[in-house]
Structures are given as structure tokens and as C-alpha cells.
Amino acid sequence: MRKILIIFAHPVLEKSRVHKRLLHYIPQQTGITLNDLYENYPDFDIDVKREQELLLAHDIIIWQHPLYWYSAPALLKQWQDLVLEHGWAYGKNGYALKGKKLFNVITSGGSLQAYQREGYQQCTINEVLKPYERTAEICRMTYLPPFWVSGTHKLELPQINEYGHKYGQLLLRLRQESLKDEEMMQASCLNDLIETSENNLA
Amino acid sequence: MEHSFFYKALVFLGAAVLFVPLAKKSGLGSVLGYLIAGVFIGPSVLGFVGAEGQDIMHYAEFGVVMMLFLIGLELEPELLWKLRKSILGLGGLQVIVSTIFIAGIAMLFHFNWQQALALGMILSLSSTAIVLQTMAEKELMRTSAGQSAFAVLLFQDIAVIPMLALFPLLATTDILHKPTTDAHDAGTWVDGQPAWLHAAIVLGTIAAVIVVGRMAVRPLLRLVAKTKMREIFTATALLIVVGIAVLMGRIGLSPALGAFLAGVVLANSEYRHELESDIEPFKGLLLGVFFIAVGASIDFGLVSQHLKEIIMWVLILIAVKALVLFLLGKVFKMGTEQNFIFSFSLTQVGEFAFVLFSFSFQQGILSQETTSIMTAVVAISMGLTPLIILANEKFILPRVGTGETEERPADEIDEKNPVIIAGFGHFGSTIGRFLRANQIPATYLDLDSDRVDTVRKMGLKAFYGDASRVDLLQAAGADKAKIIVIAISSPEKRLEMIETIKMNFPNIHMLVRSANRYDAYDLMNAGMLHIYRETLDTSLRVGVDVMSMLGFRKYTAQRLARNFMRYDEANLKRLSAIRNPDEYVVEARKYMEEIEATLQSDRQYFTGESDLSWDPDKLIEEVRASIQENPLQ
Numbered sequence: 001m002r003k004i005l006i007i008f009a010h011p012v013l014e015k016s017r018v019h020k021r022l023l024h025y026i027p028q029q030t031g032i033t034l035n036d037l038y039e040n041y042p043d044f045d046i047d048v049k050r051e052q053e054l055l056l057a058h059d060i061i062i063w064q065h066p067l068y069w070y071s072a073p074a075l076l077k078q079w080q081d082l083v084l085e086h087g088w089a090y091g092k093n094g095y096a097l098k099g100k101k102l103f104n105v106i107t108s109g110g111s112l113q114a115y116q117r118e119g120y121q122q123c124t125i126n127e128v129l130k131p132y133e134r135t136a137e138i139c140r141m142t143y144l145p146p147f148w149v150s151g152t153h154k155l156e157l158p159q160i161n162e163y164g165h166k167y168g169q170l171l172l173r174l175r176q177e178s179l180k181d182e183e184m185m186q187a188s189c190l191n192d193l194i195e196t197s198e199n200n201l202a
Numbered sequence: 203m204e205h206s207f208f209y210k211a212l213v214f215l216g217a218a219v220l221f222v223p224l225a226k227k228s229g230l231g232s233v234l235g236y237l238i239a240g241v242f243i244g245p246s247v248l249g250f251v252g253a254e255g256q257d258i259m260h261y262a263e264f265g266v267v268m269m270l271f272l273i274g275l276e277l278e279p280e281l282l283w284k285l286r287k288s289i290l291g292l293g294g295l296q297v298i299v300s301t302i303f304i305a306g307i308a309m310l311f312h313f314n315w316q317q318a319l320a321l322g323m324i325l326s327l328s329s330t331a332i333v334l335q336t337m338a339e340k341e342l343m344r345t346s347a348g349q350s351a352f353a354v355l356l357f358q359d360i361a362v363i364p365m366l367a368l369f370p371l372l373a374t375t376d377i378l379h380k381p382t383t384d385a386h387d388a389g390t391w392v393d394g395q396p397a398w399l400h401a402a403i404v405l406g407t408i409a410a411v412i413v414v415g416r417m418a419v420r421p422l423l424r425l426v427a428k429t430k431m432r433e434i435f436t437a438t439a440l441l442i443v444v445g446i447a448v449l450m451g452r453i454g455l456s457p458a459l460g461a462f463l464a465g466v467v468l469a470n471s472e473y474r475h476e477l478e479s480d481i482e483p484f485k486g487l488l489l490g491v492f493f494i495a496v497g498a499s500i501d502f503g504l505v506s507q508h509l510k511e512i513i514m515w516v517l518i519l520i521a522v523k524a525l526v527l528f529l530l531g532k533v534f535k536m537g538t539e540q541n542f543i544f545s546f547s548l549t550q551v552g553e554f555a556f557v558l559f560s561f562s563f564q565q566g567i568l569s570q571e572t573t574s575i576m577t578a579v580v581a582i583s584m585g586l587t588p589l590i591i592l593a594n595e596k597f598i599l600p601r602v603g604t605g606e607t608e609e610r611p612a613d614e615i616d617e618k619n620p621v622i623i624a625g626f627g628h629f630g631s632t633i634g635r636f637l638r639a640n641q642i643p644a645t646y647l648d649l650d651s652d653r654v655d656t657v658r659k660m661g662l663k664a665f666y667g668d669a670s671r672v673d674l675l676q677a678a679g680a681d682k683a684k685i686i687v688i689a690i691s692s693p694e695k696r697l698e699m700i701e702t703i704k705m706n707f708p709n710i711h712m713l714v715r716s717a718n719r720y721d722a723y724d725l726m727n728a729g730m731l732h733i734y735r736e737t738l739d740t741s742l743r744v745g746v747d748v749m750s751m752l753g754f755r756k757y758t759a760q761r762l763a764r765n766f767m768r769y770d771e772a773n774l775k776r777l778s779a780i781r782n783p784d785e786y787v788v789e790a791r792k793y794m795e796e797i798e799a800t801l802q803s804d805r806q807y808f809t810g811e812s813d814l815s816w817d818p819d820k821l822i823e824e825v826r827a828s829i830q831e832n833p834l835q
Binding site: 042109 | 754755756757758759760816817818821822825826829
């Protein structure tokens with residue numbers, strides 16, 4: 001059984017359509033920890049010690065956030081800047097996170113088609129996520145493809161719930177280690193590995 | 203009849219208006235002003251009033267009844283509880299020990315023990331009016347000397363009640379003079395009743411006062427307040443006090459005692475402040491008349507005969523009282539300097555002495571001669587108070603305890619700190635602790651020598667004295683410092699300080715504490731740019747937590763609070779510009795008007811969408827519209 005830490009950053013969750021539903025589908029069980037950054041650090045004063053201890057206590061780290069201007073909301077950046085300390089997370093003596101898995105759970109207004117070299121965004125989602133991938137590598141972690149909800153503005157509630165269901169399933173299967181590493185590394189998105197449920201597609 | 207009433211009123215009011223301001227101006231205090239006025243119009247000097255002085259005194263004693271009603275009103279149970287140690291310990295011991303000493307000395311002068319005890323009790327009291335007034339004028343109320351003096355005076359005020367009850371037991375001769383503050387017309391209900399019925403009537407009446415006060419008076423006041431006629435409210439307040447006085451007279455108890463009881467019963471009612479402000483002027487005026495009558499009744503023929511005796515008594519009293527107070531101050535661990543201020547300020551005999559003297563004369567405890575001599579002694583001891591305090595400040599304080607500046611080795615370089623903090627109370631000390639925690643050196647100014655000592659013990663630079671004085675500011679390095687934080691609690695003193703600093707140290711930045719909104723207006727008018735309302739940030743923090751507990755996101759609540767704070771600061775500036783500072787309004791009304799104006803203008807505050815970028819609605823709308831236009835996108 002793997003332990004999963006979801007580091008969640010959303011400045012206006014009350015206005016969110018997708019993330020609110022995603023959170024709803026996170027299984028309530030020990031071993032899956034939700035760390036709501038904007039609720040825990042409304043004044044941006046991050047408790048570095050607490051965050052590092054949380055990281056050490058988990059095997060799989062998730063950054064869950066909306067994609068704002070090709071990046072994360074400000075507090076997640078602040079978190080990265082402060083928590084991933086030199087000599088702890090990276091550098092000659094920084095091995096604290098070695099071997100842990102990391103990926104992003106993101107939502108974007110842009111659609112799958114838009115995030116293509118030839119598409120509107122002129123780059124793929126993996127290219128957008130390059131900074132996170134490099135961060136993971138420097139911290140000696142394994143970076144996995146994202147769980148990605150795209151084209152959010154066009155989604156209706158049943159579709160959003162379907163994403164939520166998939167997210168919940170993904171977390172359970174990660175926890176049970178029932179997904180092979182190679183399988184995950186080869187997928188373009190982790191969503192692709194989870195079967196669509198029948199009842200949610202109305 | 204009418205002519206004589208107006209004539210008397212003319213003499214009394216004229217004397218008061220002439221002498222009281224003069225006395226206050228020369229630092230003698232209002233009580234002494236009234237006494238001097240009385241002496242002046244009395245038989246010894248101008249002779250405007252003569253034998254009727256005694257008569258007037260009986261009416262004027264009603265001022266004392268009102269004073270006790272007000273004291274009762276002010277006895278908040280919480281305040282009593284908070285100060286219980288100093289009130290009971292310090293106050294109780296002061297009264298008991300001083301009484302014993304003075305009574306002992308009186309017995310040496312061949313008074314019998316009853317008379318000696320009465321004298322001891324009366325003379326152990328100090329003057330609430332004089333001391334509190336002086337302390338407030340010198341901004342000493344919040345120092346440990348001020349707090350202790352307050353506690354002692356409070357105990358003395360309460361101790362008057364049992365004293366009034368005790369005096370009839372000390373009577374050695376038959377009562378020659380019937381108590382005249384009672385209802386003049388009729389005998390009491392208890393005359394000629396058997397003892398058990400007497401006791402039952404007295405207890406029943408007291409119980410009735412408490413029950414009626416609790417159950418009936420509040421609804422009555424509410425009803426009267428609804429008529430919105432101020433004079434009827436005033437009339438009701440007077441009716442309560444007069445009614446109680448008459449009732450108590452009827453059952454043979456002291457009216458003052460009854461009024462005190464009624465005050466305590468009403469202390470927790472919502473109309474407490476209204477009652478206070480309505481009765482206050484009557485009390486002041488009647489007490490004034492009372493003091494004038496006391497002054498007029500001093501027999502100067504007698505005084506000049508007993509001049510030596512009087513002077514001796516004054517000196518003995520001051521010495522004994524100061525000594526007892528000082529020793530008690532030591533026992534209660536007051537700093538030397540504070541102790542001197544405390545013990546010297548309470549050396550006089552209080553205004554209650556006049557009441558108690560006339561009462562003990564009526565009860566036949568003390569002779570007319572003793573009463574006259576002692577009245578003069580009391581008046582002189584009061585008159586000496588400002589001089590004693592002055593002598594203490596000029597000759598004793600500079601030699602003991604906390605100096606204005608710290609004595610340092612001469613070779614030490616006296617570097618000037620960039621920050622000066624005036625006031626080391628809860629407000630200033632928090633700022634100080636924060637700066638110190640971050641190694642920012644600051645210089646502290648405070649009026650309380652005990653606090654200054656503490657600050658110095660912590661190794662900080664501190665000056666002792668009134669922060670609005672140029673020389674003290676100069677010594678603290680105001681000419682070199684960048685910033686001065688004005689964290690003292692008195693709004694008047696703050697404005698005074700601002701004026702001094704503007705005039706003498708124009709380059710320093712002033713950061714000023716303000717109690718509330720209208721205090722902030724005054725500071726704005728004084729040209730202050732950095733104004734910090736004590737309650738603003740804290741209240742908003744509570745608001746944030748309320749929202750969070752109701753399920754709002756913390757970050758959102760915090761942003762809303764910061765937004766509201768910015769709005770409120772801007773709004774304060776706006777309201778400050780349109781309000782009329784010359785308009786005179788009573789404090790309570792002023793507050794309500796302020797709140798009303800604020801709530802009115804809060805309607806302009808728009809909680810709306812301040813973070814449009816985070817609001818996806820418009821974007822969603824646009825995206826969906828474009829799909830309809832061009833389904834292939």
C-alpha cells in the first residue's frame with residue numbers, strides 16, 4: 001500500500017466547477033492525505049517543517065491545481081520555492097525525496113486538441129509541464145504523466161463527474177500499486193489508464 | 203420668601219463661579235474652591251449667609267446621598283473582583299491601621315474611646331475628589347500608584363456605609379439633634395414598634411428595594427426612555443434617588459445607605475450611563491453647595507483660639523497617614539518611587555469627613571467645638587495636598603528610585619536609537635517586544651516608574667516622564683531618531699505630544715495609536731498620516747474567523763478583510779472631510795451618530811467581484827458562445 005499526498009492549490013475553490021468535484025471523489029481513507037494550501041496558509045506563510053514531514057511520510061506526491069497562465073496558482077509556486085530546500089530535496093546531500101513519485105492533477109480551459117504542436121497552444125501539455133518534470137528530476141523523484149481535465153469551460157456536470165470518478169479510481173489503484181510503472185510512464189495522461197464507468201456517461 | 207431664595211442662590215452661585223475656577227487654576231482643586239467660597243460668604247468674612255448655613259447644609263447633604271448613589275452605580279461586580287486584592291488588602295488595611303493609629307493618638311489627647319474611634323475612622327479617609335482629579339490631571343491613573351490609590355479610595359467610599367451604621371452605637375449622650383436629612387415632616391414607621399417588628403420592617407424594606415429595583419425600575423426606565431424626553435428621564439432618575447431617601451428615612455436608616463443600595467441594584471442595568479450622566483450635575487452642584495456650607499460654618503473665632511492645636515493635628519495626620527500608606531505600599535511590593543507618589547497623594551482627609559462630622563455631631567458623639575476644629579483641620583489638610591505633591595515631585599522623587607534618565611557610566615557611548623516608543627502599556631510593549639525580537643534598538647518613554655524600571659532591567663533604554671515634554675524627548679534622542687511611535691493611551695496627551703513634536707522635531711515620522719474612529723478624526727486633523735486604530739485589525743481578524751467557521755475559504759475571508767480594511771481607511775478619510783468637528787454632542791450620542799454614518803456609507807462598499815481574473819463565468823460564456831458560432835473550433 002502506497003501513501004498518497006495531494007498538495008492542492010486553488011485560490012477560489014468556492015467558484016471552481018471542476019476541482020470541487022474532483023475533491024469530492026477523493027476516497028476518504030487513511031493513506032490518502034489532502035493538503036489544502038490556500039486553506040492552511042491563507043497568509044502565504046508556509047510551515048516548511050510541517051510540509052517536509054508530510055512529504056517524508058508519503059510515497060506518491062500530487063500537485064493538484066488549475067492551470068493558470070501555463071503554471072500553477074501563486075501559493076503552489078511559493079510552496080515549491082520554500083519547501084524544496086537545497087540540501088534536503090536536492091543538491092549534493094539532498095536525498096529526502098529520492099524515489100518518490102510525483103505528478104500533476106491539472107485542469108485547463110484549453111482542450112486536448114489545442115495543446116498540440118500544430119494546435120492553438122503550439123505545444124503539448126507535457127511541454128507546458130516541463131518545469132514540474134525538471135523539478136521532480138532534480139529532486140530525484142519519478143515524474144509521471146498528468147491527470148488532466150481539459151476543455152473545462154465546455155464540460156457539463158455529468159462529464160465532470162466522470163473525471164471525478166476516474167480520479168478516485170486512479171488514487172485507489174495507485175494506493176494498491178495495481179498500476180505498473182512502465183504502463184504509467186508510457187501513457188500520455190493517467191486518465192487514459194482508467195476505464196470509463198458506464199453509469200456516469202448519461 | 204422668593205426674594206430670599208433668589209438672593210441665597212445668587213450668593214451661593216456667585217461665590218462658586220468666582221472661587222472654584224480660581225482655585226482650580228491655582229492647582230488647589232474644586233473642593234477647596236468651594237470651601238474658600240463658603241468661608242468668604244460666611245459670617246467670618248462677608249457675612250452674606252449666617253445662621254442658616256446649617257439649614258442649607260441639611261439640604262445640601264442630599265448631594266452626598268446622590269454621590270453614594272453614583273458610587274453604587276459605578277460598583278461593577280467585575281471591576282470589584284478584578285481589584286479585590288488591592289481593594290480589600292490595601293484599602294482595608296489602610297482604613298483599619300490608620301484608624302487605630304489616629305484613634306490611639308486621639309486618646310492621648312484625652313478623648314474618650316468612642317470619640318477617638320469616631321475620629322480615627324473619619325480621619326483615615328482620603329479625598330476621592332481631590333486625589334482622582336489630581337491623578338487624572340497628571341496622567342497617573344494607569345500607573346501602579348494610580349491604580350493602588352483608586353483601590354484604596356474605592357474601599358474608603360464603601361467603608362463610609364458601615365461607618366454611618368456604626369456611629370449611632372458610639373453615641374455617649376442622648377441624641378440631642380435629630381438627624382435632619384430624613385423626612386422632615388413625620389416620624390418614622392418604626393417609632394415605638396417592638397424590636398422584632400422594627401427589624402422585620404427594615405429587612406423587608408431593603409428586600410423590597412432590591413426586588414423593585416430589579417423588576418420594576420428597569421421596565422419603568424425603558425418606558426420613560428421610549429418617550430425620548432430627556433427631562434422626564436432626568437426626573438425619573440431624581441425620583442428614584444429622592445424616593446429611596448424618603449423611604450430610608452421612614453424606616454430610620456441612613457438615606458445615603460439606601461441610595462448606595464439602589465445604585466448597586468441598578469449598576470448592571472442598561473441605563474446605568476444615562477442615570478449617571480443625569481444625576482452627576484445635581485450631585486456636583488449639591489455637593490458644591492454642601493462644601494460651601496461647610497466653609498461658611500467654620501467658626502474662625504474658634505479656629506484662631508485653637509490655632510496651635512489645629513496645626514498640630516494637621517501635621518500629625520499627614521505624618522501618620524503617609525507613614526501607614528508607605529508601609530502598606532512596601533508590603534504590597536510597590537516600587538519606591540510609585541510608593542512615594544501613592545502615599546503622599548492620599549495624606550489629606552476626604553470630603554466624607556464633613557458629612558461624618560456633621561453626622562457624629564447630630565449623634566452626639568463629638569462636641570460642636572471638636573467638630574469645628576476638625577473641620578478646619580480637614581480643610582487645611584486638603585489645601586496642603588497640592589503642595590505636598592509638589593514637594594514630593596521636586597525634592598523627594600529626584601533622589602529616590604527611577605531617575606528621568608538612566609545613570610550610565612560616563613565612558614559608555616550614548617548611541618541614539620532610530621526608534622522611540624512613547625508608552626509601554628499593552629500596546630507599546632507589544633511593539634517593543636516585536637522590535638526587540640528583531641534586534642531593532644528602540645528607546646522607551648513611560649510615565650510609570652515601575653514600568654520604566656522593568657524595561658531597564660531588560661537592558662533596554664528607557665526614560666521616565668511625561669512624553670509630551672520637549673526636554674524629555676530631546677534626552678531620548680528625538681532629534682536623531684527616524685521614527686516615534688506614540689502608543690500612550692490618553693487621546694489628549696497624544697495630541698499634545700504631536701504638537702510638541704511637530705514644533706520641535708519636524709523631521710521625525712510619527713506613528714500614532716488611536717482608540718477609535720473619532721479619535722482618528724482628531725489625529726487626521728492634526729495632520730497625522732500613520733494612524734492605527736486599536737480595534738480595527740483585531741475586530742477584522744474575528745470577522746475572518748467567523749467567516750471561516752461558517753465554511754468560507756480562509757484565503758477568501760482574509761482577502762475580504764484586507765479589502766474591507768483598505769475600504770474603511772479610505773472611508774474614514776472621506777467621512778473626516780465631511781463631518782463637522784465643532785458640533786457638540788454627548789459622547790454616547792456621538793458614538794451612535796458615528797456608527798450610523800459609518801453604516802450608511804458602508805452601503806457603498808461593494809463586496810462584489812474584486813478578483814475578476816479568477817472568475818471563470820465570463821470566460822466560460824465567451825468560449826461557449828464561440829462554439830455556437832464555429833462548432834469546429
